[in-house]
Amino acid sequence: MSAMRQDTPEELAELRAEVRALIDTWRDRFTPRADAWLRGYDRAFSQALGDAGLLGITWPEEVGGAARSNRARLVVTEELLRAGAPVAAHWIADRQIGPAILREGSSELQQEFLPGIAAGDTTFCLCMSETEAGSDLAAVRTRAVRDGADWRITGTKIWTSQAHRSEYAYVLARTDSSGPKHEGLTEFILDLGSEGVEVRPIYDLLGEHHFNEVLFEDVVVPDRWVIGEVGGGWTQVTEQLAFERGGAERVLSTYLVLEELITAAGRDGRDLEPLGRLVSRLLALRQMLWSIASAMDAGEAPIRQAAMAKRLGTTFEQDLAESARYLFGVVPTPPDTSVSGLLGDALLASPGFGIRGGTTEILGTIIAREELPA
Amino acid sequence: MRLDASRDILGEVVASVLAGVTDLEDPHVIPPAWPTVVELDWPLVGIPESAGGAGGTVADVVALTEAAARQAASVPLHETQLARSLLGAVGADLAPAVIAVPVDGRALTIDQTDEPTIDGEVAAVGWASVADHLVVAVEDQLVWLATDTDGVQIEPGVDVSNEPFDTVTFSSAKVQVVGDDVAVRALRNGAALGRAAALVGAAESAYRLTIDHVAAREQFGRPLARFQLVRAGIADMAAELELARGALSNAVDAHLDDRHIELRTGVALSAAAQTATLVLRTSHQLHGAIGVTREHALHRFTRRLWAWRDRAGSQRSWERRVGDLAATGGPEEVWSWFTSTGDGAA
Numbered sequence: 001m002s003a004m005r006q007d008t009p010e011e012l013a014e015l016r017a018e019v020r021a022l023i024d025t026w027r028d029r030f031t032p033r034a035d036a037w038l039r040g041y042d043r044a045f046s047q048a049l050g051d052a053g054l055l056g057i058t059w060p061e062e063v064g065g066a067a068r069s070n071r072a073r074l075v076v077t078e079e080l081l082r083a084g085a086p087v088a089a090h091w092i093a094d095r096q097i098g099p100a101i102l103r104e105g106s107s108e109l110q111q112e113f114l115p116g117i118a119a120g121d122t123t124f125c126l127c128m129s130e131t132e133a134g135s136d137l138a139a140v141r142t143r144a145v146r147d148g149a150d151w152r153i154t155g156t157k158i159w160t161s162q163a164h165r166s167e168y169a170y171v172l173a174r175t176d177s178s179g180p181k182h183e184g185l186t187e188f189i190l191d192l193g194s195e196g197v198e199v200r201p202i203y204d205l206l207g208e209h210h211f212n213e214v215l216f217e218d219v220v221v222p223d224r225w226v227i228g229e230v231g232g233g234w235t236q237v238t239e240q241l242a243f244e245r246g247g248a249e250r251v252l253s254t255y256l257v258l259e260e261l262i263t264a265a266g267r268d269g270r271d272l273e274p275l276g277r278l279v280s281r282l283l284a285l286r287q288m289l290w291s292i293a294s295a296m297d298a299g300e301a302p303i304r305q306a307a308m309a310k311r312l313g314t315t316f317e318q319d320l321a322e323s324a325r326y327l328f329g330v331v332p333t334p335p336d337t338s339v340s341g342l343l344g345d346a347l348l349a350s351p352g353f354g355i356r357g358g359t360t361e362i363l364g365t366i367i368a369r370e371e372l373p374a
Numbered sequence: 375m376r377l378d379a380s381r382d383i384l385g386e387v388v389a390s391v392l393a394g395v396t397d398l399e400d401p402h403v404i405p406p407a408w409p410t411v412v413e414l415d416w417p418l419v420g421i422p423e424s425a426g427g428a429g430g431t432v433a434d435v436v437a438l439t440e441a442a443a444r445q446a447a448s449v450p451l452h453e454t455q456l457a458r459s460l461l462g463a464v465g466a467d468l469a470p471a472v473i474a475v476p477v478d479g480r481a482l483t484i485d486q487t488d489e490p491t492i493d494g495e496v497a498a499v500g501w502a503s504v505a506d507h508l509v510v511a512v513e514d515q516l517v518w519l520a521t522d523t524d525g526v527q528i529e530p531g532v533d534v535s536n537e538p539f540d541t542v543t544f545s546s547a548k549v550q551v552v553g554d555d556v557a558v559r560a561l562r563n564g565a566a567l568g569r570a571a572a573l574v575g576a577a578e579s580a581y582r583l584t585i586d587h588v589a590a591r592e593q594f595g596r597p598l599a600r601f602q603l604v605r606a607g608i609a610d611m612a613a614e615l616e617l618a619r620g621a622l623s624n625a626v627d628a629h630l631d632d633r634h635i636e637l638r639t640g641v642a643l644s645a646a647a648q649t650a651t652l653v654l655r656t657s658h659q660l661h662g663a664i665g666v667t668r669e670h671a672l673h674r675f676t677r678r679l680w681a682w683r684d685r686a687g688s689q690r691s692w693e694r695r696v697g698d699l700a701a702t703g704g705p706e707e708v709w710s711w712f713t714s715t716g717d718g719a720a
């Protein structure tokens with residue numbers, strides 16, 4: 001494997017300029033919005049990022065990556081988030097499926113999927129949660145049974161964002177029910193075009209369709225699409241979730257609103273104290289994001305810090321939207337690019353911030369476990 | 375992360391030297407721990423050896439202040455260090471003097487003649503009653519004077535942690551001008567940085583005591599630490615402390631690199647004060663009744679947290695300053711602050 005590049009500040013500044021320039025050439029083709037990493041979908045934009053070498057940026061060059069640092073990935077993602085750019089097509093694959101395949105998958109599996117993800121061509125959704133397995137993820141009931149050289153998967157997944165537009169799904173399924181529930185889980189890749197897959201829409205409170213219910217009826221999955229160890233799914237998925245928590249999307253989902261507040265305060269000079277409080281919080285959170293990326297670059301697994309960043313960051317995202325209403329007298333309206341429309345968009349998306357990717361309560365549990373003696 | 379390196383070097387030393395310090399019996403005499411602190415040259419840390427100092431950087435100063443607060447040590451260490459660093463060569467022969475630094479000189483005036491004098495009253499000054507000297511911000515001038523100068527009157531008081539908290543009145547008191555508006559800003563920024571460090575240090579200790587308490591104390595047949603709502607309180611404090619430590623570290627970098635000092639100091643003070651507020655409420659709540667007794671150590675930290683949040687310019691005034699900088703700078707400027715937060719960031 002090629003050695004990871006330790007990006008210098010100059011190299012990171014160049015990278016940032018490159019990302020901005022690319023976003024600028026696309027500005028007339030997307031509408032900036034809150035929570036765009038879940039809701040803003042444009043495969044062509046993802047492919048443009050892939051062509052520019054901005055996806056899978058931390059992965060080795062042999063699998064289509066750029067062998068750059070996690071700090072470089074932070075630079076790319078925060079510029080995309082600030083712009084409210086349509087990044088949902090690649091976000092999950094770039095953030096967590098690719099890295100999971102890289103950590104746990106065979107070199108054949110890596111070659112089969114990573115170059116396509118890095119190009120923005122191969123899209124993934126996450127089939128983890130089930131109706132009876134939300135925060136209690138180990139309770140999944142979807143079953144995978146060996147069938148010769150293949151597996152057959154049956155079960156129902158829910159809250160699967162963008163499943164209706166994705167080619168592949170990451171699936172957490174039970175391969176052995178004989179032991180404790182944390183054992184006998186396995187991670188699979190599944191082709192959503194396979195026989196026996198049904199995707200049903202779930203409309204969220206904005207009236208939008210990004211969530212789905214995904215039904216598997218005896219869906220055939222080749223054995224080579226097992227990620228890592230059969231039965232090792234719990235350890236692997238826990239690691240996957242820990243790694244994906246500490247990113248900029250846990251702080252910046254409502255950032256467009258803050259920019260409007262800053263502009264308004266510059267105009268009328270009111271409410272500088274609460275604005276300063278928000279900006280202070282924002283900058284302190286960036287220190288955390290930076291420190292998490294740096295720790296990952298040093299080969300550490302900053303699980304505790306990532307849980308803290310998500311818990312604090314998603315609360316900040318919600319506080320920000322509330323401040324716009326209370327302090328600046330913005331009345332939320334249905335989503336558009338006006339201040340009130342941005343606020344409406346942010347507020348209506350905000351309940352999800354503290355739920356997806358590990359609820360605020362689960363994160364508190366993880367933090368307390370780290371802090372308190374056993 | 376240069377603060378971490380200083381913490382590693384100085385943290386244990388300070389803990390062992392100041393272990394066992396108690397609250398002041400008489401807040402208006404030199405504190406018992408002060409001679410030891412002076413002997414170790416701590417008030418001279420952060421001042422170049424060429425200027426009569428002990429060397430080291432602002433990272434070491436912050437680490438010392440934070441570690442001293444972790445012991446709830448009542449010593450005018452940061453105030454004296456800050457004054458000495460601003461006096462530079464002028465104050466080279468002052469050790470082992472105590473120097474107080476009234477930060478809020480808004481009500482003071484200076485008469486700038488060949489022999490400048492100052493007038494007015496400044497309240498809420500830590501350590502003035504035991505100080506040998508004062509370094510004061512007056513209008514756009516930084517001035518220095520001995521406390522026994524004619525026309526200086528000090529009304530002793532105490533804050534809720536029983537540290538000296540005095541009112542100083544000047545009537546045509548002769549001063550020496552030692553700096554201009556640049557030095558005045560350095561005084562304000564330095565004082566707030568030290569205050570943020572002290573808040574983080576004391577909050578960490580209140581937090582550690584809470585961890586110990588909930589692990590040991592049993593109710594309903596099990597340790598408090600087994601109750602989910604108790605654990606949520608622990609998680610809240612741990613996360614806030616991590617945030618405040620990071621902001622403090624970032625502010626130290628700003629001082630070392632002379633970049634956005636005022637902004638980063640304001641961020642650190644805001645984070646430290648918010649953390650203090652949360653830790654005050656939650657640590658007491660989780661301690662239950664024992665935490666409000668004189669006998670338990672918790673109050674030594676929480677009384678300091680109550681006393682300190684607004685001591686180097688109020689938390690509100692610093693947040694206003696950050697808001698003002700943001701409103702004036704606009705979204706592009708704020709984004710550039712965001713993306714340059716971190717060590718050696720782009």
